[in-house]
């Protein structure tokens with residue numbers, strides 16, 4: 484495993500995602516994947532209160548019993564679990580309620596990284612930031628972070644945190660893969676300028692960049708697409724299938740598999756501290772780890788970018 488700096492600690496250059504744990508995957512299969520990841524040297528797991536309605540956090544907590552100290556556990560708030568009034572995603576009241584639920588489900592006294600899951604257009608920023616700052620002061624949260632926020636929002640947040648003396652966000656979690664690469668334009672350069680740690684999600688576009696889905700064909704049994712038809716909402720047009728086909732061809736010519744090329748692309752220039760990889764079997768974890776040792780020529784990445792640009 485390779486590692487990068489995260490504050491005073493080292494974080495593995497792959498983070499294990501968990502949005503399928505306790506849902507598409509039962510507890511036993513999920514724990515097997517977590518154990519495989521830890522054995523391979525992955526020392527960070529990304530979950531959220533909302534994943535599989537809290538089951539993901541429970542499974543992660545169970546798998547880490549006895550191993551908690553050595554693992555950087557990230558979870559999120561602000562993507563409504565249920566029953567809370569509209570527009571209160573990042574209200575003080577909701578955060579204070581939800582952090583206790585997350586701690587209980589994870590079976591831990593502290594969360595290493597607490598993400599604001601997405602912007603809440605209703606709650607004043609000041610209210611959210613003072614709430615998460617108090618969680619740091621109480622020792623319930625070690626680092627605060629955000630996911631799915633734009634640069635302008637992050638700049639406003641940083642300014643408020645500075646002026647109020649609140650703990651600043653230390654990590655950012657955008658979506659980033661060779662097809663959905665928008666974060667590369669503004670968010671990643673901003674993070675580099677500010678020295679923010681970047682954990683990106685969906686390097687394989689949730690499995691789409693493995694070649695397992697074909698336009699007009701049923702998704703293969705056992706895949707995320709077969710389990711959750713809403714998966715295809717992210718496939719915005721048929722051009723995505725064209726992108727996957729072209730990328731598979733480029734990968735083949737370079738002697739790679741499509742998931743290898745897709746993950747290597749995210750890791751290619753060091754602008755991402757660690758991609759958050761999903762897996763539905765321990766083999767997927769092993770394959771992802773092997774990508775860290777690949778030496779893919781830059782020309783292959785350039786070809787991949789050219790193949791999907793404008794689609």
Ligand SMILES: NC(=O)c1ccc[n+]([C@@H]2O[C@H](COP(=O)([O-])OP(=O)(O)OC[C@H]3O[C@@H](n4cnc5c(N)ncnc54)[C@H](OP(=O)(O)O)[C@@H]3O)[C@@H](O)[C@H]2O)c1
Nearest residue numbers: 500501502684685686687688689690706707761762763767
């Ligand atoms: N902050 C946010 O808003 C946000 C949003 C999405 C995700 N996330 C986080 O990021 C994590 C990763 O996202 P993701 O799950 O979309 O990541 P991903 O790495 O793009 O996709 C993972 C899925 O691809 C398939 N797969 C992986 N390796 C494979 C291989 N070698 N061959 C064939 N199929 C393979 C598996 O699905 P199958 O079931 O099809 O095998 C696996 O679950 C999530 O678990 C979550 O923690 C955060």
